[in-house]
Amino acid sequence: MTTQTHGFQTEVTKLLDLLANSLYSNKEVFLRELISNASDAIDKLHFLSLTDPDLIKDDPVFRIRVRADKENGTLTISDNGLGLTLEEANTHLGTIAKSGTEDFFKNLSGDAARDSQLIGQFGVGFYSAFIVADRVTVVSRSAKAAAEEGVRWESTGNGTFESGNVARDARGTDVILHLKEEAKNFLDEWTLREAITKYSDHISVPVELYVERTVEPAEDASEEEKKNPKKEWKYEQVNDARALWTRPAKEIKDEEYKEFYKHIASDFEDPLAWAHNKVEGEIEYTSLLYLPARAPWDLFTNMDRKHGLKLYVQRVFIMDEAEQFLPNYLRFVKGLVDTNALPLNISRELLQESAVTTKLKKALTKRALGMIEKLAADKDKYALFYKQFGAVLKEGPAEDWTNRETVLSLLRFASTVSGSAEPTVSLDDYIGRMKEKQDKIYYLTAPSYEQAAASPYLEALKKKGIEVLLMTERVDEWLMTNVRDYKEKRFISVTASDLELGDLEDETEKQANKDAENEHKDLIERFKTALGDKVKEVKVSSRLTDSPACVVAEGGQRLTPQMRRIYEAAGQMLPEDTWILEINPSHALIEKAAAADEEHFKRYAELVFLQAQLADAGSLKDPQAYVQLVNDLLLGK
Ligand code: ADP
Numbered sequence: 084m085t086t087q088t089h090g091f092q093t094e095v096t097k098l099l100d101l102l103a104n105s106l107y108s109n110k111e112v113f114l115r116e117l118i119s120n121a122s123d124a125i126d127k128l129h130f131l132s133l134t135d136p137d138l139i140k141d142d143p144v145f146r147i148r149v150r151a152d153k154e155n156g157t158l159t160i161s162d163n164g165l166g167l168t169l170e171e172a173n174t175h176l177g178t179i180a181k182s183g184t185e186d187f188f189k190n191l192s193g194d195a196a197r198d199s200q201l202i203g204q205f206g207v208g209f210y211s212a213f214i215v216a217d218r219v220t221v222v223s224r225s226a227k228a229a230a231e232e233g234v235r236w237e238s239t240g241n242g243t244f245e246s247g248n249v250a251r252d253a254r255g256t257d258v259i260l261h262l263k264e265e266a267k268n269f270l271d272e273w274t275l276r277e278a279i280t281k282y283s284d285h286i287s288v289p290v291e292l293y294v295e296r297t298v299e300p301a302e303d304a305s306e307e308e309k310k311n312p313k314k315e316w317k318y319e320q321v322n323d324a325r326a327l328w329t330r331p332a333k334e335i336k337d338e339e340y341k342e343f344y345k346h347i348a349s350d351f352e353d354p355l356a357w358a359h360n361k362v363e364g365e366i367e368y369t370s371l372l373y374l375p376a377r378a379p380w381d382l383f384t385n386m387d388r389k390h391g392l393k394l395y396v397q398r399v400f401i402m403d404e405a406e407q408f409l410p411n412y413l414r415f416v417k418g419l420v421d422t423n424a425l426p427l428n429i430s431r432e433l434l435q436e437s438a439v440t441t442k443l444k445k446a447l448t449k450r451a452l453g454m455i456e457k458l459a460a461d462k463d464k465y466a467l468f469y470k471q472f473g474a475v476l477k478e479g480p481a482e483d484w485t486n487r488e489t490v491l492s493l494l495r496f497a498s499t500v501s502g503s504a505e506p507t508v509s510l511d512d513y514i515g516r517m518k519e520k521q522d523k524i525y526y527l528t529a530p531s532y533e534q535a536a537a538s539p540y541l542e543a544l545k546k547k548g549i550e551v552l553l554m555t556e557r558v559d560e561w562l563m564t565n566v567r568d569y570k571e572k573r574f575i576s577v578t579a580s581d582l583e584l585g586d587l588e589d590e591t592e593k594q595a596n597k598d599a600e601n602e603h604k605d606l607i608e609r610f611k612t613a614l615g616d617k618v619k620e621v622k623v624s625s626r627l628t629d630s631p632a633c634v635v636a637e638g639g640q641r642l643t644p645q646m647r648r649i650y651e652a653a654g655q656m657l658p659e660d661t662w663i664l665e666i667n668p669s670h671a672l673i674e675k676a677a678a679a680d681e682e683h684f685k686r687y688a689e690l691v692f693l694q695a696q697l698a699d700a701g702s703l704k705d706p707q708a709y710v711q712l713v714n715d716l717l718l719g720k
């Protein structure tokens with residue numbers, strides 16, 4: 084055998100260093116990872132054998148075996164799955180193929196507790212072997228390769244590994260762990276049995292443990308033999324080996340659901356919720372969907388990140404990450420669907436076009452939303468979920484017209500009534516608190532909660548006791564350009580030029596506004612002259628109580644400043660907004676302006692206009708000019 088020494092990808096070395104410190108208290112997870120890999124390799128071969136039965140004809144019964152060797156201090160996990168070629172071993176066991184790996188390492192802080200959580204989330208997979216072993220040997224042969232094309236791979240986890248071809252009769256993989264002294268308890272039958280049952284009861288392949296058993300002496304055995312019966316070593320199945328989702332839901336313990344989740348989602352943390360359904364209708368299917376407790380670190384930054392459900396047809400694993408079964412805004416949902424309605428040889432392309440897929444997607448979307456709705460009944464848990472995935476859910480109303488109202492009902496916001504930045508108010512809460520004559524849902528989008536809460540646009544509504552939803556996430560802009568109403572109540576931005584207070588404004592108020600308009604005719608003219616074509620119109624405001632002025636855009640619907648910035652950053656040329664300036668004549672600053680001579684009045688007018696823009700956008704195009712203006716006025720110039 085000729086062996087070559089290879090260096091691990093830098094990330095692997097980093098991961099191995101981190102592993103030693105961080106997963107120390109949770110050693111046994113290596114068994115889950117290695118059994119999970121063995122089961123994946125068997126699933127893959129099972130799938131290939133559907134079209135090429137020759138691949139498995141010399142060894143047709145799939146199984147995973149675990150064998151402890153006390154004398155040599157080794158633990159071996161074997162499978163008769165797909166196996167590895169030399170090239171595959173070198174890449175799959177020497178690099179980390181996951182997208183976003185580099186990002187992940189950038190995210191590590193050096194703080195052991197925080198990092199270990201991240202590592203758990205990242206999934207250490209095969210490399211978890213080095214938690215318990217100071218040397219790992221992998222002997223494998225691909226089911227597609229000849230006997231002399233077996234592979235031997237070995238590493239002590241210190242930066243390099245060795246690999247080369249060896250002869251090997253059987254297909255499949257042995258992972259041989261040379262256990263560290265402190266991990267020798269994994270040679271003990273009962274420790275192994277307990278861990279294997281915990282981690283692999285739900286796996287549909289039998290997991291067999293190599294055990295020593297007493298042979299029952301025969302009837303006619305000698306007295307001597309009966310006293311000292313013979314012992315023999317044999318493989319004994321320890322797991323249930325029925326695919327979890329095929330069992331009746333009421334028979335399955337929460338612990339089992341959780342463990343199964345960790346297996347299929349490669350997550351170390353428990354899921355927040357799950358929904359297991361068996362449906363016998365037009366299309367027969369079983370689905371098991373999960374809500375993770377934590378968003379992957381690259382959920383928003385990595386648009387290519389894989390997602391989707393595992394697809395099984397008649398219990399045979401067909402593919403991972405089938406994203407055809409759920410809409411994009413539910414891309415955080417994990418789980419599987421098993422159906423009899425698709426052919427075993429379905430490809431991704433055909434899946435995309437199948438009418439069955441469309442129907443399943445519709446049904447599974449409902450199931451997933453139902454699971455989230457159910458979770459919403461538990462306020463604390465829902466808050467956890469919402470913190471992680473709320474922003475993704477907000478893509479829903481635009482993407483999924485059919486379920487628009489359901490998705491909207493699942494959203495939560497801060498509001499002028501809730502009084503905190505935490506998103507806790509649902510649209511139904513809002514509607515339940517609406518004033519008697521109110522028929523619209525008022526909202527404000529702003530770059531931060533602080534800015535939103537202090538916005539002058541809220542003043543009149545606050546005075547009337549009308550609740551305003553405060554939306555401060557980027558995706559809110561997108562959301563609000565895509566929804567018009569909820570339960571027949573229109574959404575109205577409080578910055579709209581016409582607030583449409585409708586019946587909320589009584590006759591006396593309407594009259595008072597008209598009177599104010601007349602009374603301050605001259606002042607309005609002075610503002611118009613001073614500001615020239617910077618403004619389209621100047622009006623007396625009915626929405627301000629504490630601020631001197633605000634701006635609203637002509638025509639109501641307009642790009643919010645945040646959206647405008649996003650477009651401009653992307654190099655889009657946009658027409659300038661045409662502004663309507665609303666003034667509050669009873670504010671001291673406006674009164675002071677009114678009393679000034681024309682030259683100073685012009686400065687005041689500009690100051691008022693710039694301040695109004697500042698309140699609207701949170702920033703100014705030319706802050707220097709603003710500072711100059713303020714200084715001039717302060718110095719009495
Ligand atoms: P993951 O399982 O998430 O892909 P792992 O680190 O657990 O990541 O495994 C890395 C890769 O190594 C697997 O994707 C697979 O290609 C290969 N591998 C690991 N164990 C086995 C095995 N028992 N049989 C065949 N291939 C394996």
Ligand code: MG
Nearest residue numbers: 119120208209
């Ligand atoms: Mg794995």
